Amino acid sequence: MAKVHIGKTTELQPGKMKLVKIEGKDEIVLANVGGKFHAMRGHCNHEGGPLWEGELEQNVITCPWHGAKWDVSTGSLVEFPLDLDPEPYYAVTVEGEDLYINV
Numbered sequence: 001m002a003k004v005h006i007g008k009t010t011e012l013q014p015g016k017m018k019l020v021k022i023e024g025k026d027e028i029v030l031a032n033v034g035g036k037f038h039a040m041r042g043h044c045n046h047e048g049g050p051l052w053e054g055e056l057e058q059n060v061i062t063c064p065w066h067g068a069k070w071d072v073s074t075g076s077l078v079e080f081p082l083d084l085d086p087e088p089y090y091a092v093t094v095e096g097e098d099l100y101i102n103v
């Protein structure tokens, strides 16, 4: 596991998400939920939809392709007609203004 810098708290306002690319790893969606930062795998387990382009309501991301709802604070599926495996979730640590995950 390596500690990777994924951005700054000042770059992402509450209610917003963004794509984080880490060389050689999954693309990750980083979300600011009311000032708390969460990160999970950025591609939906259904057919690979880009979750960072979906809707964020509280801690739930709605996939822009077919509407699967994911809890960004756990990586688990909230709602979808099919049973999908949880997505990898990455705990975000905050040091000053800097955000890190372990991958």
Ligand code: FES
Residues within 6 Å of the ligand: 044, 045, 046, 047, 048, 049, 063, 064, 065, 066, 067, 068
């Ligand atoms: S790719 Fe996300 S719901 Fe289908």
